[in-house]
Amino acid sequence: MTGESLGRDSAEFDISLRRRDDTSYFVDVRFTEPGSVSDVRPLMDTPALARINRSRLRELELDAAEYGRELSAGLFADEPVRAAFGRAQSIATTHEVPLRVRLFIDPAARDLHELRWETLRDPTTNTMLGTNERILFSRYLSSGSWRPVRLRPRTGLRVLVLVANPRNLADYTPGGRRLAPVDIDAELLRARIGMEGMQITPITEQGTVTINNLVQHLRDGYDMLYLVAHGALVSGEPRLWMEDSDGLANVVSGNELVERLNELPTLPRLVVLASCQSAGSGSVGRDTEQTLAALGPRLAEAGIPAVLAMQGNVALLTLEHFMPAFFRELQRDGLVDRAMTAARSLVRDANDWWMPVLFMRLRSGRIWYVPGFSDEQRGFEKWPALLRNMQRGRCTPILGPGMVETLLGTPHDIARRWAERYRFPMNISSSDDLPQVAQYLSVNQELLFPHEELGEYLRATLTERFGANLPADMQTSAATLDALLEAVGRQRQQHQPTEPHRMLARLPCPIYITTNPDNLLTVALQAEGKEPQVLLCPWNEEIEEASDAYTYQPDEQHPLVYHLFGRINNPASVVLTEDNYFDYLIGVTRNNRLIPDVVRRALADTALLFLGFQLDSWQFRVLYRSLMNREGRRRRSRYTHIAAQIEPEEGRIREPEGARRYLERYFEHAAISIFWGSVEDFTQALAEQLQARG
Numbered sequence: 001m002t003g004e005s006l007g008r009d010s011a012e013f014d015i016s017l018r019r020r021d022d023t024s025y026f027v028d029v030r031f032t033e034p035g036s037v038s039d040v041r042p043l044m045d046t047p048a049l050a051r052i053n054r055s056r057l058r059e060l061e062l063d064a065a066e067y068g069r070e071l072s073a074g075l076f077a078d079e080p081v082r083a084a085f086g087r088a089q090s091i092a093t094t095h096e097v098p099l100r101v102r103l104f105i106d107p108a109a110r111d112l113h114e115l116r117w118e119t120l121r122d123p124t125t126n127t128m129l130g131t132n133e134r135i136l137f138s139r140y141l142s143s144g145s146w147r148p149v150r151l152r153p154r155t156g157l158r159v160l161v162l163v164a165n166p167r168n169l170a171d172y173t174p175g176g177r178r179l180a181p182v183d184i185d186a187e188l189l190r191a192r193i194g195m196e197g198m199q200i201t202p203i204t205e206q207g208t209v210t211i212n213n214l215v216q217h218l219r220d221g222y223d224m225l226y227l228v229a230h231g232a233l234v235s236g237e238p239r240l241w242m243e244d245s246d247g248l249a250n251v252v253s254g255n256e257l258v259e260r261l262n263e264l265p266t267l268p269r270l271v272v273l274a275s276c277q278s279a280g281s282g283s284v285g286r287d288t289e290q291t292l293a294a295l296g297p298r299l300a301e302a303g304i305p306a307v308l309a310m311q312g313n314v315a316l317l318t319l320e321h322f323m324p325a326f327f328r329e330l331q332r333d334g335l336v337d338r339a340m341t342a343a344r345s346l347v348r349d350a351n352d353w354w355m356p357v358l359f360m361r362l363r364s365g366r367i368w369y370v371p372g373f374s375d376e377q378r379g380f381e382k383w384p385a386l387l388r389n390m391q392r393g394r395c396t397p398i399l400g401p402g403m404v405e406t407l408l409g410t411p412h413d414i415a416r417r418w419a420e421r422y423r424f425p426m427n428i429s430s431s432d433d434l435p436q437v438a439q440y441l442s443v444n445q446e447l448l449f450p451h452e453e454l455g456e457y458l459r460a461t462l463t464e465r466f467g468a469n470l471p472a473d474m475q476t477s478a479a480t481l482d483a484l485l486e487a488v489g490r491q492r493q494q495h496q497p498t499e500p501h502r503m504l505a506r507l508p509c510p511i512y513i514t515t516n517p518d519n520l521l522t523v524a525l526q527a528e529g530k531e532p533q534v535l536l537c538p539w540n541e542e543i544e545e546a547s548d549a550y551t552y553q554p555d556e557q558h559p560l561v562y563h564l565f566g567r568i569n570n571p572a573s574v575v576l577t578e579d580n581y582f583d584y585l586i587g588v589t590r591n592n593r594l595i596p597d598v599v600r601r602a603l604a605d606t607a608l609l610f611l612g613f614q615l616d617s618w619q620f621r622v623l624y625r626s627l628m629n630r631e632g633r634r635r636r637s638r639y640t641h642i643a644a645q646i647e648p649e650e651g652r653i654r655e656p657e658g659a660r661r662y663l664e665r666y667f668e669h670a671a672i673s674i675f676w677g678s679v680e681d682f683t684q685a686l687a688e689q690l691q692a693r694g
Contacts (some may be wrong), residue, residue: 010100011092012363013085014140015075018106019049025050025109029084034095047388048078057115064354068119076123082226086124091140092134100337100365101129112299115140116311118344118354130354131345136337138360139341141300151270152223153371153681154334158199160268163187164209164229164242166249172241174232177313179241187228187274192322194327195226205363206247214242215260217266225268231275231295231310238295240275254295258302269367270336271299272326273309274319295427300359304600306336306367314355321349322356334368348527371677371685382640382673383689389607389639390507392523393556396602397504399514399521400619402612402644407488407520408461411617418453435618439577451571454517455481458568462488477571478587482519482569489520492607493527500611505530508556511602513620515575516612517568522561534561538594539584542572562599564623581622587624607639610672611677637671644675 012032017025026047027161052074060067076082082283092099112126116129129135164181165672172179178435192200201217203209209229218225238254261267273296296309308326325346329339329409347353389395398600401411412432418424419431422441430436438450462484474487493502504512505524512521512532525532533552538545543566554560565584566573577586588594675682 009098010136010365011088011095011287012100012102013088013106016104017109017112018108019109020049020687023051025052025112027081029081031084031088031091033091034097036547042591048080050075050081051077052112052115055529064116064119064351067116068121068354070593071115071117071119072121072123073380075120082123087564089122089124089135089656096532098134098136098338100136102138102360104140116354118311118357128348131341131348133338133341133345136335136341136365138337138340138358138365141359141361142559150542152368152633153369153677154331156370157223158201158213158221159191159195159224159226159271161170161188161191161195161200161204161226162209162228163202163204164227164240165204165206166241166243166580167206167247168249169230169241172230172249172251174234174239179230182228186320187628190323191226191228191327194324195331196363197501198224207243207245209243210245210250211242211252211257211260212617215264218261221266224269224272226269226274228274231273233294238297238298253296257295258298261299261304262302267304269304270306270308273299273307273325274323275310296359300361305360305362308336308340309357309359310355311357313513315350316350318347318350320353321350330367333366334370335365336362336367337365353489362644371675371681373673373675384693385640386607386609386642387689388694390509393508394606394639395507395509395609396606397507397509397512397609397611398623399504399516399611399676400613400684401513401516401617403500403514403516403615404518404520405612405678406680407465407492408458408518414454414457417457418450435576435578435581439579441580442577448571450576451574454574454576455568455571458518459484467492480569485518485520486523489523490527493524497689498680498683499524500679500683502527503686504611509558509559510554511562511599511606513562513564513599513602515563515623517563517566517574519569525559525561530557530559532559532561534567535596536563536567536570536573537565537584537588539566539575539587540572543570552596552598560598562596565619575622580668581618585622585626608641608672610641610643611682613643639671640671640680642675643672644677644679 011034014030016028020026027050028047120129126152163184165184169179242250242252244250296307300307322343326339326343329342380554411434415432415434416439418437439452459481466488493499501520501524505528522532565575
């Protein structure tokens, strides 16, 4: 079975546990069939009960097999639970897909995390679940963090590897065990072997493996963190033996590490803690708060999408076999729960095979994706037609917010910050919807407040991220936002050959349409020696129409940049709030003359290239509906149209794979082929196609 089929097609069986009394727990299940976005509850009309015999489990701690049988007997004590699980397995087998099993533990029953759930056995066959590669098991933890999980393409993944070996480790004896030296060379070699093909940044020299250095590197943006350090639970608090600047031990508390990570703008998608007791003590009933306070669950609850940690004093020999296998499997498809199962299966004969544990809030199990069109096995067959339209000036790029995400963040980022700062009172799920939050500010403050606030936000973001690399005259308050954008844009375009604006500016397109309020496309066109004309859509009466708006005849050397949704240097022109979108849609629908003839002809009689849109966003929905309602639908069907779309975010869209299939069907009648990946992914693919065809 390929990684693609695993990612797109799996049956899902969620088990939820909530406390009833000291020895029993309510059990609820939710089952989703492969390819479905609807939930069914097989044979579970009412919650059943699980009965946990902690005394018996404590007696079996040295026998993982018997421990697993006892724990399984308690979880599947009621027949409806066993029947539901058997039915889920049967459906998964019929569809030839794996069964993704996620264990949800209610916050009021968090002491259940101390149990060794990885030792569970199949209630019908009595075989181990944790090593069965047809069953992908993880502990699912919800997070209070509003941060979305943005998947990245497999290419270009960056890994930060830290190996801590303080000079004075022997001075510490947590739990009566003297800490042994860490073999830095062996750990680093194991990491390099397992992560071959990834961009690895090692931090191993004594005096550099500090908490400050860790945070500083993560601020630069890494996809994965691999941390090798001694760890222990001391008085119920997780501790990591890191270093100070002199190479001596600095015992970092879990609270401090989580707090420092929470301050970062972006978090790694996967954290691997190759340290003892990083997931808890693995003991039952001796100190129930120990596992609750362990570092692995804390990181997951703080917003890390996936955390691999150890629930006990795992043997180095076990790690030597487990870790390379885990990363080798992870590189196949990016499915962290599948890689976990495969690696655990490899060490199943070790006494501590169950100690690696996966805490996850990824419903798809995936931490990266492979960009491309839907049917990549045959390749995208319409590249020749698209390239010919581009080369002959019959292509009209239409730019969306994704064009500037790497510079300015996403609309969801802006919405979440505003919602928190200005105490957005509506549904929490709406707190990442920029038009809704902006609408609230326009009412709660004043009409143009969110428009002006957007300018302040963009200025602060540019200064924070790029201020150190800007010329001195750009680091003062006198510099305009347009000037800041121009300076940052020119730097990026000079150093990145496939930077999206630079790639588009090189095309012989007479017309460019953008929904973004920035001037980055104009800057890129000027850098290519072209003389662009910039026009705004006069969707409201405060926008002055240019005298030559309806007579200008653009060409390759003198292209038109048409701003549909306004420019940031004219706040009243920016389409930002819900009311703005409605007013825009009503205006352009009632009055076709708002948009010049040359633009309307391009929209009706050229190949359209949508770049940087989330296809379920306000920007795209309004643009798409206004476009589909215009004349020229039959002429548009003659062309190959492309929409480059970032993979649906984990956590924001309930079922990303179902959303993907829905969008593909939705746009199929409009002859729009969807490229699943970022704008940068698409422009890289475009550059390769152009180079291959000379």
